[in-house]
Amino acid sequence: MYKLKVLVVDDHPMVLEGMQAMLSQIDFVLVTGLARNAYEAMELLKADMPDVVITDINMPEISGIELATKIKKEYPVIKIIAMSTFNERSYISQMIAQGASGYLLKSASKEEIEEALQTASSNKLYMSLSLELSRKEQQDITNRPTLTSREKEILILIAEGYTNPQIAEQLFVSPYTVDSHRKNLLTKFAVNNTAGLIKLAVKYGMV
Amino acid sequence: MYKLKVLVVDDHPMVLEGMQAMLSQIDFVLVTGLARNAYEAMELLKADMPDVVITDINMPEISGIELATKIKKEYPVIKIIAMSTFNERSYISQMIAQGASGYLLKSASKEEIEEALQTASSNKLYMSLSLELSRKEQQDITNRPTLTSREKEILILIAEGYTNPQIAEQLFVSPYTVDSHRKNLLTKFAVNNTAGLIKLAVKYGMV
DNA sequence: GGAAAAATCCCCCTAAAGAGGGATTGACCA
DNA sequence: TGGTCAATCCCTCTTTAGGGGGATTTTTCC
Known part of the structure; x- marks a missing residue:
């Protein structure tokens, strides 16, 4: 056996x-x-x-x-x-x-x-x-958005407390680009500001 | 024996x-x-x-x-x-x-x-x-700031995604007051923006 | 090779946040 | 009864963020 x-x-x-x-x-x-x-x-x-x-x-x-x-x-x-x-x-x-x-x-x-x-x-x-699993937890699993690798990268930097210009500098891209990704993150997470974004991101274990 | x-x-x-x-x-x-x-x-x-x-x-x-x-x-x-x-x-x-x-x-x-x-x-x-106590817990305990009841209240509302004016309205106080508390929160958590604040608050289980 | 997805960049405009100040009131307490 | 602390409120100024567009270039993958 x-x-x-x-x-x-x-x-x-x-x-x-x-x-x-x-x-x-x-x-x-x-x-x-x-x-x-x-x-x-x-x-x-x-x-x-x-x-x-x-x-x-x-x-x-x-x-x-x-x-x-x-x-x-x-x-x-x-x-x-x-x-x-x-x-x-x-x-x-x-x-x-x-x-x-x-x-x-x-x-x-x-x-x-x-x-x-x-x-x-x-x-x-x-x-x-x-x-x-509570209803809320179920939702967490199903609602967790799929991020592109660049988005994940930027999300982490946002959570670290960096501003768009700072992130742009680190990634050698334009602040406009960072801003675009940031807006996409807000859309994907269905929130309307950084507070909501980071709260969910931490709960989802993405940062 | x-x-x-x-x-x-x-x-x-x-x-x-x-x-x-x-x-x-x-x-x-x-x-x-x-x-x-x-x-x-x-x-x-x-x-x-x-x-x-x-x-x-x-x-x-x-x-x-x-x-x-x-x-x-x-x-x-x-x-x-x-x-x-x-x-x-x-x-x-x-x-x-x-x-x-x-x-x-x-x-x-x-x-x-x-x-x-x-x-x-x-x-x-x-x-x-x-x-x-694990290293993380030790840190959590020593670094976790002590908040006043009003600060806790406002921290939670920030995490919910409300803006200062919205919070002010809910708590029947001036937006200036909310702003003051918010600044104190940033100081107490030793961060410089909302992203860092919420990240820590979630990790500390405060929201 | 061509479509889709991802990543990049640009603009305008308004709202909000953050960094500095500072002041007043009331409660609690030693 | 003087001191500390919490909570409130006010002001200015600069930076960031957020909402709305749109466009171009790379990848990626079938």
């Missing part, structure tokens, strides 16, 4: 130990490693090439979202399951956007974890049962 | 398993039971009479605080160590008031748990408060 190789990433030792204990009770799973941060995770990835990475979203230094981005870029075949407490649900959409195949709450039972792994490894999307 | 009998109470299976795994690595500890809620805990208490109960604060139905009250009433000799995520720190004082002998964060390491148990069983008070 082929065992699913799983790597667990979390900065809390207790979660790491708990996950390992629960995963070891699932017969088709083999825990290949435990990482306390994204750096360790990337090391262990290279060494073991797991099938699935279960990662906490909220970690210091490098978040689970950033980690997911890196993993998907270097090893697109690896499935990623995001994990968080119920207090941090706003990040789910970001994880999904980064290619996560599932979402687990830390309150998950052994059965839920098992199901998440099975679902993810069969190329489907698993969502923690106890997880009812 | 006498082993310290420990009962763990938490509604999250993962924490329960993780705690057990970590406690089993401590040689002077014997885990006598795992309970998923206060009812189970009271049952197991009767059967095993542990020396220490490690309990989550935030549990459905009966909270850790209520559980502590009951335990202290019926078995005053049992030591109680409260446990929570860093999001729930406001309950600490209540736990202490109910006779808890220690306080652990769920991000605690094996060493911290060990120390908490030793401290508690020697009738002293263990606190893991300041220890394990």
Whole structure:
């Protein structure tokens, strides 16, 4: 029987130990490693090439979202399951956007974890049962605009507090150009000023 | 060698398993039971009479605080160590008031748990408060400015996308007043425009 | 090779924001 | 009872942002 190789990433030792204990009770799973941060995770990835990475979203230094981005870029075949407490649900959409195949709450039972792994490894999307996305959160996912690479770039600079002329200088383009992109951003986000723009951008994890 | 009998109470299976795994690595500890809620805990208490109960604060139905009250009433000799995520720190004082002998964060390491148990069983008070805050949280706490109630109010309206005149109208004050508050906000957040302001405000959870 | 999408640039005009000042009132408090 | 702080209000001036146009040049992709 082929065992699913799983790597667990979390900065809390207790979660790491708990996950390992629960995963070891699932017969088709083999825990290949435990990482306390994204750096360790990337090391262990290279060494073991797991099938699935279960990662906490909220970690210091490098978040689970950033980690997911890196993993998907270097090893697109690896499935990623995001994990968080119920207090941090706003990040789910970001994880999904980064290619996560599932979402687990830390309150998950052994059965839920098992199901998440099975679902993810069969190329489907698993969502923690106890997880009812609020209407607003649903909207967040569906309404998040698609930005061009230039727009993303400019959005980040706006969020950093740079003005149009400053951004123009940095990007070696005309202030008019920056202004055009900025207007497009406002349109795409359906807001009418910078405050609304940045609020959404932060919530969507784009800055 | 006498082993310290420990009962763990938490509604999250993962924490329960993780705690057990970590406690089993401590040689002077014997885990006598795992309970998923206060009812189970009271049952197991009767059967095993542990020396220490490690309990989550935030549990459905009966909270850790209520559980502590009951335990202290019926078995005053049992030591109680409260446990929570860093999001729930406001309950600490209540736990202490109910006779808890220690306080652990769920991000605690094996060493911290060990120390908490030793401290508690020697009738002293263990606190893991300041220890394990992440860098980001530390920063958030130290850099997060203190706002007056009016400033908070106006900050939220700015984030909603309202302009100064619109805010002034809503709050029945002069646009000059709103402008003053807005300037104070920029100063307090140490940014120089709305983009930077809102970015931080969202990150600090103020909007 | 040609259409679509992205990126670039330009103009006008008005509203809003930001950087400087400063002043007054009332509340709380040591 | 004097000091601090919050909240209010006022003024000037410059820069930025936002709403409305439109146009051209690169990429990208089928």
